[in-house]
Amino acid sequence: MKFHLSLATTLLLATEGLSRRTCGSDHPPVELIEKAILFRAMSKFKPGPNSRPVEEDPVPRTQVVPLHIHNVFVNQTRDQGYITHEDVQNQFKVLNDNFASTGVKFDLKTVTHTEDKAWAMASRGSISEINMKKALRRGGYADLNIYIRPLRSGLLGYCTFPTEVVKDSDKFFLDGCDVLFSSVPGGSATYYDEGKTATHEVGHWFGLFHTFQGGCSGGDFVDDTPAEGSATSGCPLGKDTCRGDMYPGEDPIHNYMDYSYDACMTEFTEGQRVRLYQMWDQYRLPQGSTNRTTTRTSMH
Ligand SMILES: [Zn+2]
Numbered sequence: 440m441k442f443h444l445s446l447a448t449t450l451l452l453a454t455e456g457l458s459r460r461t462c463g464s465d466h467p468p469v470e471l472i473e474k475a476i477l478f479r480a481m482s483k484f485k486p487g488p489n490s491r492p493v494e495e496d497p498v499p500r501t502q503v504v505p506l507h508i509h510n511v512f513v514n515q516t517r518d519q520g521y522i523t524h525e526d527v528q529n530q531f532k533v534l535n536d537n538f539a540s541t542g543v544k545f546d547l548k549t550v551t552h553t554e555d556k557a558w559a560m561a562s563r564g565s566i567s568e569i570n571m572k573k574a575l576r577r578g579g580y581a582d583l584n585i586y587i588r589p590l591r592s593g594l595l596g597y598c599t600f601p602t603e604v605v606k607d608s609d610k611f612f613l614d615g616c617d618v619l620f621s622s623v624p625g626g627s628a629t630y631y632d633e634g635k636t637a638t639h640e641v642g643h644w645f646g647l648f649h650t651f652q653g654g655c656s657g658g659d660f661v662d663d664t665p666a667e668g669s670a671t672s673g674c675p676l677g678k679d680t681c682r683g684d685m686y687p688g689e690d691p692i693h694n695y696m697d698y699s700y701d702a703c704m705t706e707f708t709e710g711q712r713v714r715l716y717q718m719w720d721q722y723r724l725p726q727g728s729t730n731r732t733t734t735r736t737s738m739h
Pocket of ligand 1: 643
């Protein structure tokens with residue numbers, strides 16, 4: 440016998456019962472992993488975890504990123520995907536606060552609200568998803584588009600990694616981040632209600648991987664995020680899944696690219712900041728159309 444979840448039940452599952460963070464961006468393309476390995480070799484870091492940059496940047500780099508936030512909802516109530524103007528502003532502020540240490544500053548250019556059940560509930564890779572994004576996506580490849588909506592699949596969010604794209608191809612339109620509506624600041628997603636799901640997902644958009652990717656012997660190819668054998672749930676101080684001389688440092692449970700509760704996530708590392716700009720210069724800057732808002736104060 441087939442069992443169909445009602446829309447109300449599906450939305451309930453999407454907002455509650457998340458025992459751990461669930462992100463759909465857990466498989467970076469092989470080409471991007473190879474690029475990350477190359478960038479790691481090029482970084483001005485001494486090898487080994489917990490290393491610091493050999494030389495500090497003479498002038499900290501900054502980057503303005505045009506931001507377009509699209510709220511897509513089933514109907515205009517808070518439990519059916521709708522978020523208010525204030526919610527959008529709060530999410531925007533959290534993004535800027537969380538990325539401040541990297542020099543990235545988001546410039547909110549567009550806010551849209553769309554009532555469309557099929558789009559709001561579209562699963563990844565569906566016709567509805569591409570239709571929605573062809574209709575709503577704004578700007579070039581250096582513009583960040585975030586779709587805040589019900590996701591149906593039990594995910595808190597997912598995001599595309601940077602890659603080579605042909606303008607106006609499906610891959611171009613799909614570029615951006617999808618974030619569960621209830622994860623915005625003050626939302627109903629317990630433990631994930633401070634807006635840091637968007638921060639985590641946007642980290643992927645910039646080309647950062649999960650800190651636990653590949654386990655102890657894998658990693659995110661960033662030298663100053665200690666090796667981590669498994670995704671973190673909650674905020675377990677002292678968690679140390681990779682031990683021994685090869686793996687100094689406890690798990691980076693406070694890193695935005697782990698799976699910890701929002702309240703536990705507080706940092707990007709210096710190595711992640713450098714990687715973000717390496718990826719930006721490789722993929723988004725050359726394919727963007729936003730030179731007028733680009734600020735480069737130093738070279739890496
Ligand atoms: Zn993720």
